[in-house]
Amino acid sequence: xxxxxxxxxxxxxxxxxxxxxxxxxxxxxxxxxxxxxxxxxxxxxxxxxxxxxxxxxxxxxxxxxxxxxxxxxxxxxxxxxxxxxxxxxxxxxxxxxxxxxxxxxxxxxxxxxxxxxxxxxxxxxxxxxxxxxxxxxxxxxxxxxxxxxxxxxxxxxxxxxxxxxxxxxxxxxxxxxxxxxxxxxxxxxxxxxxxxxxxxxxxxxxxxxxxxxxxxxxxxxxxxxxxxxxxxxxxxxxxxxxxxxxxxxxxxxxxxxxxxxxxxxxxxxxxxxxxxxxxxxxxxxxxxxxxxxxxxxxxxxxxxxxxxxxxxxxxxxxxxxxxxxxxxxxxxxxxxxxxxxxxxxxxxxxxxxxxxxxxxxxxxxxxxxxxxxxxxxxxxxxxxxxxxxxxxxxxxxxxxxxxxxxxxxxxxxxxxxxxxxxxxxxxxxxxxxxxxxxxxxxxxxxxxxxxxxxxxxxxxxxxxxxxxxxxxxxxxxxxxxxxxxxxxxx
Numbered sequence: 001x002x003x004x005x006x007x008x009x010x011x012x013x014x015x016x017x018x019x020x021x022x023x024x025x026x027x028x029x030x031x032x033x034x035x036x037x038x039x040x041x042x043x044x045x046x047x048x049x050x051x052x053x054x055x056x057x058x059x060x061x062x063x064x065x066x067x068x069x070x071x072x073x074x075x076x077x078x079x080x081x082x083x084x085x086x087x088x089x090x091x092x093x094x095x096x097x098x099x100x101x102x103x104x105x106x107x108x109x110x111x112x113x114x115x116x117x118x119x120x121x122x123x124x125x126x127x128x129x130x131x132x133x134x135x136x137x138x139x140x141x142x143x144x145x146x147x148x149x150x151x152x153x154x155x156x157x158x159x160x161x162x163x164x165x166x167x168x169x170x171x172x173x174x175x176x177x178x179x180x181x182x183x184x185x186x187x188x189x190x191x192x193x194x195x196x197x198x199x200x201x202x203x204x205x206x207x208x209x210x211x212x213x214x215x216x217x218x219x220x221x222x223x224x225x226x227x228x229x230x231x232x233x234x235x236x237x238x239x240x241x242x243x244x245x246x247x248x249x250x251x252x253x254x255x256x257x258x259x260x261x262x263x264x265x266x267x268x269x270x271x272x273x274x275x276x277x278x279x280x281x282x283x284x285x286x287x288x289x290x291x292x293x294x295x296x297x298x299x300x301x302x303x304x305x306x307x308x309x310x311x312x313x314x315x316x317x318x319x320x321x322x323x324x325x326x327x328x329x330x331x332x333x334x335x336x337x338x339x340x341x342x343x344x345x346x347x348x349x350x351x352x353x354x355x356x357x358x359x360x361x362x363x364x365x366x367x368x369x370x371x372x373x374x375x376x377x378x379x380x381x382x383x384x385x386x387x388x389x390x391x392x393x394x395x396x397x398x399x400x401x402x403x404x405x406x407x408x409x410x411x412x413x414x415x416x417x418x419x420x421x422x423x424x425x426x427x428x429x430x431x432x433x434x435x436x437x438x439x440x441x442x443x444x445x446x447x448x449x450x451x452x453x454x455x456x457x458x459x460x461x462x463x464x465x466x467x468x469x470x471x472x473x474x475x476x477x478x479x480x481x482x483x484x485x486x487x488x489x490x
Contacts, residue, residue, distance in 0.1 A: 055182045056162035057137050059145035060153040063161070064090040068169075069154075077236065085235065092234040093154070099231070102133040102151035110216065117215035131206050132199035157195055159184040189254040190388055193224050197262050200227075204269065210281040219286055219460075221327070221420060224255030225428035241436075246392040248432035252425055256332035257380075257387040263328050264377040271370060279358075281322075285415045287460050288323040306464065323415070324355045330411055330418035331425045334403040336383070339390055343383065350376045397433045398479065401426060405476025408469045416463040422472065423453045442478055449475040 064070030067087070074086030094100050105111055106124040115123040123129040130136035134148050135156045143162060155161055163181035167173060175185055186192045200222035202208060208220050225248045238244045267279055329351060336344035354376050356362040357369045364372070404411070404422055411422045427450060440446065453475060456468040 055160040056141055056143040057135055057146050057155050058143035058161045058165055059147050059155075060090065060093070060150050061145040061147070062143065062165060063154050089234040090154075092232065097231055097234070099152035099156070100150070103130075103149050104151065106130075106133050114212075114216040118211070157184065157186060189224070189251055190258055190384055193255045193258040194262070196224065196227070197222060197259060201259065201262055202266060203262075207266065207280070208282065213282065213286075219282075221417065222255070222259060223252065223421065223424035223428065225249075225251040225432075226424045245436040246397070246432050248428050248435070249392045249397060250388070250390065250432075252428035252432075253335055253390055254384070254388045256328065256335065256421075256425070257384045260328040260332060261377065261380045261384060263325075264373070264380055268373055268377050271373065283325060285323040285325045285327075285417060287416045287463065288321075290460075306466075321361070322359050324358055325417055326351075326355075326414055327417035327421045330414045331404060331421045334400060334407065335387070335390075338396060338400050338403065340383075340386065343386075347379065347383075350379060392432070392436075394433070394437045397429055397436075401429050401433075402476060402479055404429075405472050405479065408472040408476070411472070412465045412469040416457070416460040419463065419468050419472075420457045420460075423450075423457050426450070426453070426475065446475065446478050449478055 066072070069085075069087055069089040070091065071087040072091060074088045075083075077086060078084045103124065106129055111123050111129075115121065115126070115129075118128075120126045120128065127136065130148070132152075134151055135146075135153050136148065137146075137160075141160070159182045161182075164178055164183045167181065168178060168183065175183075175187065179185055184191065184195060186195065197203070198206075200220055202220070208217055213219055228251065229248075237247060263283075267283060270279060333344060333348065336347060350372070353362075354372060357364040357372065404426055411418050430446065430450070434440075434443070449471065452471045453468070456464065456471055
């Protein structure tokens with residue numbers, strides 16, 4: 001079966017191999033904001049629920065009743081059923097979701113070795129690890145069924161359940177009521193992305209920094225729509241086609257906008273913290289440095305030559321220098337060009353200035369650089385509401401895919417991480433297009449081309465710039481017939 005037309009409507013083969021090992025090691029959601037901001041009194045308490053008691057984390061076992069979220073098989077949803085959910089969410093999480101394995105990963109030999117490299121005796125007891133590999137809360141906030149070893153549970157995403165566990169089944173339940181009682185609004189795409197990025201990018205001091213990566217931890221990457229699909233999702237999309245239309249594209253777009261904002265926030269916050277070594281090397285393109293060092297250029301095989309990237313890479317006149325990791329911008333900029341060309345032009349100019357100042361290509365005073373970084377972060381943040389409210393159409397989605405594939409050379413030369421985001425973005429856009437409009441008549445060929453692109457991003461170490469460029473252009477050529485070629489084939 002084509003990886004683009006699986007039962008879950010998303011790639012499983014190549015995408016699973018790209019994300020699987022990565023996700024089982026690093027998956028999780030930071031509970032710092034919940035345990036400090038929400039538990040410590042940051043929540044707005046409903047007048048009927050005023051209490052000096054902390055918000056307790058009740059544990060996944062509090063959700064697994066057969067009449068709640070623990071049905072062993074999906075039940076009919078509304079209008080036939082009682083609820084709008086299939087009520088088997090607990091088992092989807094436990095049996096298939098790698099979040100449920102997040103704590104157990106810390107017990108594995110690889111994690112224990114990483115701990116040894118870092119001077120951590122037991123990763124499974126270290127707050128540095130548990131902040132994203134479990135729902136780690138202080139003892140006084142633990143409910144009767146709380147269990148650290150369950151990994152990243154329901155409350156890792158939905159918030160501490162003590163106040164809303166019972167009331168959220170009521171017919172008069174609203175998301176506003178839920179927010180007042182500590183439930184996190186995961187239907188808001190910006191808020192959902194922020195929740196994911198708390199660990200899939202990091203927040204504050206809780207980041208996978210260069211030290212952790214040096215110790216063996218995988219680098220972090222993220223794209224909201226694809227990651228949600230392979231989690232797998234334990235929710236149903238709206239049954240109404242109009243309500244469901246373009247949800248994947250909207251998720252991708254919002255995810256890109258928030259990821260860039262958060263990346264710049266990390267830079268700004270760490271700058272204010274006056275870190276001795278600033279910025280941490282995770283803010284730069286890993287593969288600008290981490291590629292095979294050339295030992296010789298003569299008497300080597302064609303296979304060895306293919307791994308010497310200097311032979312094919314466009315260094316823009318400055319080989320050997322640090323390069324900012326532009327993965328969150330390289331593809332997102334095409335969305336902005338499609339939506340708001342003038343804002344896209346402004347952002348491009350600001351990004352160029354920022355990068356040249358950050359990497360020393362241009363001279364700027366400390367004050368000027370810090371002011372520009374703050375201005376850039378604020379401008380990027382101001383774009384999020386516009387992006388979240390974006391309306392996708394058959395024409396705009398097709399045009400956006402053509403923009404991305406038409407920029408194959410630039411994206412390829414931006415590095416592996418940008419190439420990775422291009423493939424994930426195309427996958428999200430194509431699947432969203434197919435669901436809203438129908439699959440093009442050449443869907444099979446497009447699926448094969450997408451498979452080839454996923455092969456290209458399976459390993460950064462083996463990234464072949466030429467192969468990726470060729471395959472991205474091939475996908476683009478298959479789009480050339482235009483959106484009118486789409487047929488209502490599901």
